[in-house]
Amino acid sequence: MTKGGAGQGTVFLGMPFRWLGPGAIMVLAGAYGIFWSLARPAGEPVLGHVGQLFGGESVLLYSIALVLVSTLPHVEPVFGGIDHAAIWHRRAAMTATILLLPHMELAANPEATSLGKTLAVVAISGLAALVVWAVLPRWRTILPAPVRGLVRTLLRTRPVRLAARLLGGYERWRGFHRLTGLFLAAGFLHGLLDASAFEAVPALRWSYVAIGGTGLGFYAYRELLARHFLPHHDYQVAAVQPVAPDLVEVALRPLGRPLVFKPGQFAMVYLETADGWQRHPFSISGLALEGGISITVKALGDHTARLPDVVQPGMPAVVGGPYGRFDRHRGTAHQVWIAGGVGITPFLSWLRSLDGELHDDVHFFVTSAGPSPFADEVSAIARNQPRLTVHAVDTEADGRLTPEAVLAAVGTEPRELSVFMGGPDAMLRQFRKAFRGAGVRRANIHREYFQWR
CATH class of the missing domain: 3.40.50.80 (Nucleotide-binding domain of ferredoxin-NADP reductase (FNR) module)
Incomplete structure (x- = not known):
């Protein structure tokens, strides 16, 4: 495929990779909603059925979110890169959490089981906490400008600072984030136990089982099996070169088979620092000596803020990947x-x-x-x-x-x-x-x- 002057080649190469995945999410969500609407059992209250529909859509979107972070190689090209897949993972999870609000309001079942109610509380509390915790670092991009000053003032108060210390940084959030599948499992079982539409329309039940089972299957793969299939490479920090007050270039020397990458890609880098092992995606800024790679580290947030100070030559590193389609x-x-x-x-x-x-x-x-x-x-x-x-x-x-x-x-x-x-x-x-x-x-x-x- 040659590149046309007006970008015809790019349309062919770029559109399927970047929009096939998001388009499929929208089609699936829309088709599932239509299916639920057409399959409403006779005598089922409209509002109650709509509430259950929102619950089913929430399970669908959470399952999709788990697929997107499963690290399966086939996910990345469909979305044009794992970074784009991660963005759609976040969007799907946030939308799924929002859909839980009308679900709770409309889908009341007088014959709900006590176990189902307990599972619902566990699922909603855990999933909502995950989403809120994930968006907190990005509050500046969410809140309108007039209220940002008030939020900055609140962030400096003692109670908020204490809460921030309790929540911890990126690594603690990441550990809690790994519970997403367990919270989804609780919500999934709640639906099986308490959804009144499933008794009258078995097709609704089995489609729900297939969707929730797929998401939980991908979750199990990521937590239990992915580490055995994904390539990881052992490296050692060869040099740390400051290039600005808050910016360093870290050269990594391979200890075995080196990472093969294309310029513009990034890697998941695990660094053993003076503060323990830390993990973060870093763009590969080029080749280093002895067949190694170079990454550029900037103090962007709670995870990378201290890396320029705690990374030293001789420290071990593990590099996974490469990822990305920035070409x-x-x-x-x-x-x-x-x-x-x-x-x-x-x-x-x-x-x-x-x-x-x-x-x-x-x-x-x-x-x-x-x-x-x-x-x-x-x-x-x-x-x-x-x-x-x-x-x-x-x-x-x-x-x-x-x-x-x-x-x-x-x-x-x-x-x-x-x-x-x-x-x-x-x-x-x-x-x-x-x-x-x-x-x-x-x-x-x-x-x-x-x-x-």
């Missing part, structure tokens, strides 16, 4: 690369792996608060790449980069452009919306989600 070869002949802050990492991997000249016209926008620590390296590479134009934007001196400034600097018809972006979520959402409004094809806008867990 410049899926772009058109005219490309825009936008890197905000540590979002430059996959682009560094692309540049450091170049063997010969670029065959596409590329405008690379590097934006950072202050001079980019990689500016000299990127400029040196660009001097040997006549088709690569670098635009360094220091937001402290030049102001923020805007989509309008990008399009004006490139000067290419938007429908002929492919855009690749990495950086803060709020920035990339703004840029994506502006590029779509300017005429850039949806299938030609690619981004890496590196702030997911």
Whole structure:
């Protein structure tokens, strides 16, 4: 498949990978809702049946969420990368939790069993806690701007700070998150025990069993079997090189068979630090000495904030993967690369792996608060790449980069452009919306989600 000037090749390659999975979720949810509506037993109250429908949809979406984080190799290409699958996992779980509210209000069954009621309480409490805990670190992107100041004030109060210490950080959340399947199992059994529609319409019962059983089966696979099938590679920290006050490059040396990856991919890295083992997805910024790999670590949140201080040469590491479908070869002949802050990492991997000249016209926008620590390296590479134009934007001196400034600097018809972006979520959402409004094809806008867990 060759790349057409207007992006025909990218439409063919990108659309199925990025939209087949999300489209399938919507079709399944819609079809299941229609099936429940058509199968309402005679005499079943409408509101009560609607309430049970919401419960069934919730089980369906939670089952889909478990499939998306099962780490099965076939899931990633359907969603265009494990990072995109993780985003849809979160969306499915949040939607499923919201559907539990009308389910609780409408699906009251006077003949409900005491065991079923207990299981319902366990399921709803656990699943709601998981979702709330997951979105708390992203409260700035959820709440409207006028109330954020009030929330910041509340976060500084003693009770809230005490609660934050009790909840702990990423590792404690991750351990609790592994209970998702058990909470789903409780809700699933509650439905089997108390759903009145199942007695009259066996097809509803067996479809429910198939959906819930599938989700729980994938959960069991991930918790009990996945570790035996997924490739993991033993590494050792070879060097730790500070590149900015809160940014370090960590070189990992293989102790056995090295990881084989494509530039732009990321890996799940387990590091044994002075604070114990820590796990996080890191973009691979390039090859290191002795056949190793290099990752760039920035203090982004509670999990990575102390890594620059506690990672030392000689410490062991385990690398799983590679993952991701962030690939410049899926772009058109005219490309825009936008890197905000540590979002430059996959682009560094692309540049450091170049063997010969670029065959596409590329405008690379590097934006950072202050001079980019990689500016000299990127400029040196660009001097040997006549088709690569670098635009360094220091937001402290030049102001923020805007989509309008990008399009004006490139000067290419938007429908002929492919855009690749990495950086803060709020920035990339703004840029994506502006590029779509300017005429850039949806299938030609690619981004890496590196702030997911």
